[in-house]
Amino acid sequence: MTITIVLDPGHGGHDPGAVAKGLQEKDVALQISLAAAERLKAKYEGIRVLLTRTADVFVPLPERTSIANRERADAFVSVHCNAGGGAGGFETYMYSRSANPNTSELQRVLHSEIWRRINPIGVDRDRGPKKADLYVCRETNMPAVLIECLFIDVPADAERLRRADVLDALADGIAAGLASYFGLTSDNQPVSVRIEVNGKYVANGDAIDGRTWGPARIVGEALGASIGWVDRTVTVNGVKLPTRLIGTAGWVPLRPLADVVRARISWDGKSNTVKLKM
Ligand SMILES: [Zn+2]
Numbered sequence: 209m210t211i212t213i214v215l216d217p218g219h220g221g222h223d224p225g226a227v228a229k230g231l232q233e234k235d236v237a238l239q240i241s242l243a244a245a246e247r248l249k250a251k252y253e254g255i256r257v258l259l260t261r262t263a264d265v266f267v268p269l270p271e272r273t274s275i276a277n278r279e280r281a282d283a284f285v286s287v288h289c290n291a292g293g294g295a296g297g298f299e300t301y302m303y304s305r306s307a308n309p310n311t312s313e314l315q316r317v318l319h320s321e322i323w324r325r326i327n328p329i330g331v332d333r334d335r336g337p338k339k340a341d342l343y344v345c346r347e348t349n350m351p352a353v354l355i356e357c358l359f360i361d362v363p364a365d366a367e368r369l370r371r372a373d374v375l376d377a378l379a380d381g382i383a384a385g386l387a388s389y390f391g392l393t394s395d396n397q398p399v400s401v402r403i404e405v406n407g408k409y410v411a412n413g414d415a416i417d418g419r420t421w422g423p424a425r426i427v428g429e430a431l432g433a434s435i436g437w438v439d440r441t442v443t444v445n446g447v448k449l450p451t452r453l454i455g456t457a458g459w460v461p462l463r464p465l466a467d468v469v470r471a472r473i474s475w476d477g478k479s480n481t482v483k484l485k486m
């Protein structure tokens with residue numbers, strides 16, 4: 209299975225995006241996107257990384273989303289900077305009416321992987337994961353997230369956007385978030401966890417980078433879901449979920465699995481157990 213990721217540096221050419229303090233949004237977005245693409249290609253196998261632009265050129269919004277749809281991308285990440293927000297900070301967006309449970313999962317993972325890298329180096333304002341009706345998130349057929357990388361017009365944020373370590377942290381966070389979302393090999397070792405459905409042990413899974421995974425068929429069927437395969441990807445009640453192949457079994461992240469079947473999910477640290485309840 210080759211995973212296709214489309215990175216979308218906002219604006220470009222005659223459209224600079226937000227401009228202030230001698231910075232142009234289009235340049236910052238391109239720099240971060242190119243760096244994130246480099247990291248993904250250097251570090252992970254089995255992925256194809258495409259960019260909607262690699263130079264300072266104008267690309268209309270419909271062309272950006274058609275690239276992702278035509279290439280049947282598995283994830284779309286649009287990179288922007290904010291403006292007009294007073295105190296500055298970091299936030300991410302997904303389409304407010306997305307029906308795909310993977311979308312909020314992609315947003316959650318990207319948001320936290322970026323935040324835990326930029327916060328220790330001085331970005332102190334997390335505006336949180338948000339929902340809105342944004343064109344590129346709405347018109348893409350796959351999970352899509354738009355990242356607002358700080359405020360160009362807030363002096364403290366503009367200073368940060370001139371720092372190589374901040375741009376690196378943003379790019380690292382995007383790459384790590386995507387890797388974690390797709391369950392690609394990470395520097396961290398998975399830790400074994402127990403999985404219970406309605407109070408009964410059903411299987412062992414693992415936790416890696418703060419996410420728990422488990423065998424789709426055993427866990428899904430215990431929850432009454434129907435499990436299938438499309439292109440080496442597990443489907444749960446017809447919804448494709450990120451899939452890791454462990455031997456011949458397909459493992460999926462348990463949080464979106466729970467979303468699809470509307471089960472409650474909780475974590476019991478004492479017994480190292482993920483608990484799913486219908
Ligand atoms: Zn923008």
